[in-house]
Amino acid sequence: MKVTRIAYSRRLNTGKYAQLAEQARRLGRVRAMVWARYGSPVRDGIRDRTIRDQWMADGTADTFGVLASAWKETVRDTVADISAHRAAGKVKVRKAVHRRYKDETQRKKGYSDLRRGSWQDNAFLARKMRQYVQHGVSRTANQIVVRSDQYNTWNMADGNVWIDIPGLERRQKIAIPLNTTVAPTGTLRLILRSGRVEVHYAVDAPDLRERRPCGTGKSGVDKGYTEVLTDSEGHHHGEGLGAMLRVESDYLKTKNARRAKIRSIAEKSREQGDQAKAERIERNNLGTVKRCRRRSRFESRVRTVTFTAVHAVIDKANHVVAEDLTRSFSSRRRLGKNTNRRLAAWTKGVTAEALASVSERRGSVLTLVNAAYTSQVVPCCRILGKRSGDRLHCTWCGDVWQADHAGAINVLERDGDPDISLYTPHTRVKQLIQERADRRRTRLPVQDSSPIGRRANYPSSNAQGIGSRKNPGRRTSLPAVGRGRARGAAE
Ligand SMILES: [Zn+2]
Known part of the structure; x- marks a missing residue:
């Protein structure tokens, strides 16, 4: 390579x-x-x-x-x-x-x-x-x-x-x-x-070639927004990412608004025939030197966080299962002017690159799987759960999952799934999930018996007041990206 x-x-x-x-x-x-x-x-x-x-x-x-x-x-x-x-x-x-x-x-x-x-x-x-x-x-x-x-x-x-x-x-x-x-x-x-x-x-x-050996386990990872990756054991890696993106996007938003204002002043003076003033503004107030420097500093900081996170995953695992991040790029049109989402989409590419290159350098295996509905299925009963913020509620047994953790477990289980290949359309994936759930439902008439028996998978410090079944619709408190993700079909 x-x-x-x-x-x-x-x-x-x-x-x-x-x-x-x-x-x-x-x-x-x-x-x-x-x-x-x-x-x-x-x-x-x-x-x-x-x-x-x-x-x-x-x-x-x-x-x-x-x-x-x-x-x-x-x-x-x-x-x-x-x-x-x-x-x-x-x-x-x-x-x-x-x-x-x-x-x-x-x-x-x-x-x-x-x-x-x-x-x-x-x-x-x-x-x-x-x-x-x-x-x-x-x-x-x-x-x-x-x-x-x-x-x-x-x-x-x-x-x-x-x-x-x-x-x-x-x-x-x-x-x-x-x-x-x-x-x-x-x-x-x-x-x-x-x-x-x-x-x-x-x-x-x-x-x-890295001298650091990789781990011995097998791990599924899910790309989050507040952190780079969550693995199937529930550990978060690269937790600073969300804050970094938020700060940068807020900064860019005000900065770009101010630049637009200055540019309009320059254009106005050009219309009025004051060419010298327009050029002065363009030279002194609308340059790109500092903007380029800041961008490259920001990009290298994101890369450092991302690569460190991927190294941490591979410290433990010699086989990493991940979703194919290059396939799920949202179109530029849908992202629109929302700086935050554009930055988040860009970090997906960096994560994909880091997973590929670190696996190759440290000699671990990377398997890419179909990620459709992995962030919506609850691992306890394997039905489509109810998403609320970063929590995923099981409507069957009442378990509450941290959404990224559930995603990572589902991604891990997709490896070796006989029916869902990387190219299975997401509509077919949904159909399969429902068919399987129906089959289990007929076998397990008591709705409260969870087949795996894991409860309260959500960190207890945050678990107060979750009230999964009584109060599932706390939609107003969702962060913007969480809302987008919950709506998207092929996550
Ligand atoms: Zn359940």
């Missing part, structure tokens, strides 16, 4: 930064041009070499104002981006092929045409490609891709690494001091952000 490492420039002088920024700006034009001309699905299968040869032959290359190696590398990188973008859309087209053709040879032909990019003559495939693969655009103008034979690295007396990369003129080099003692290797991606250069490069993960 490859992982990306990032080295940062250390006290780079502004002159050098400006030179690099100019180069990145010119390469941004190349990038935008590749997307504009070859980003359409119709251009599937085009190779970067073809584009290069054509642009060198027709003189387009002379208008870029950068060295040949720089723009060629950018073309290669952009074509790779475009095919990744297409491949994401092709997943849906593949499913359409499966639905459309019942004959196995026809299906295979469809798949291979898709893979090779030779689907243009097939009207059905062409229609689906246009439907699912959109023409992308690129506004990226802060990146320079540098091939491994185009730069040198060396260590200074203090041990820190310097790197020199080609400038705009032939034989001109720009030396960048880095904040690391380990020299970057392979193809580099330089990203220029707020006066600092980030050097991204890939290294093999075996170098990073």
Whole structure:
């Protein structure tokens, strides 16, 4: 497995930064041009070499104002981006092929045409490609891709690494001091952000293999909101997460409102012809340097909490069962402007990444299961319980569960469930749960006998006044996200 490492420039002088920024700006034009001309699905299968040869032959290359190696590398990188973008859309087209053709040879032909990019003559495939693969655009103008034979690295007396990369003129080099003692290797991606250069490069993960062994148990985990994960023993991991998200989303909300107000003042002065004032406001009050810094600080804090939580789970378990978090992403439209939910959706992706990478590094097994209704079934009687805040009430035996704990137990039980696979639709899952409950109900006529016999699973300190059956509808006290989760069908 490859992982990306990032080295940062250390006290780079502004002159050098400006030179690099100019180069990145010119390469941004190349990038935008590749997307504009070859980003359409119709251009599937085009190779970067073809584009290069054509642009060198027709003189387009002379208008870029950068060295040949720089723009060629950018073309290669952009074509790779475009095919990744297409491949994401092709997943849906593949499913359409499966639905459309019942004959196995026809299906295979469809798949291979898709893979090779030779689907243009097939009207059905062409229609689906246009439907699912959109023409992308690129506004990226802060990146320079540098091939491994185009730069040198060396260590200074203090041990820190310097790197020199080609400038705009032939034989001109720009030396960048880095904040690391380990020299970057392979193809580099330089990203220029707020006066600092980030050097991204890939290294093999075996170098990073963890020495910490994993545990011996098997554990189910549920992604919560107030914490990163709850395991099937009821332990919470990464409990600071909810507070962190809340603070950040409150901050962003007021900050963005104030920025909008200032922006409207700038626009008003521009309308009134006071161009200088508008520019002054944009320069001094609407910059992005501090905002970017704050965001990256916040993101790295969330990542630390998340990875620490996942490590804590794997300290105990060598087999972790989790829901497939990448499948349950809510659509951007539904999230709307609610910053809090957008942040929460983003942390799901971080958790998914942490589960995959920590399991791989520490040698434990990760099984992804279908998560439909796992946060609504009570483990005691395995019926759909009544959700109230973070509690789940069993309407059959009266047990009260902490919802995330119940979720984790259900996730664990999904592993090896003969009827519910990762791809079983959630309507079928609900049907199965009800059928099974009905079967048990006929076998157990006394409603109060719980088959497992676990009671009061909710922490006793919070259990006062729960009154599960008398007062199930304390809906007004639900936190916003809890309400959303309780309503959603496929949790
Ligand atoms: Zn029960």
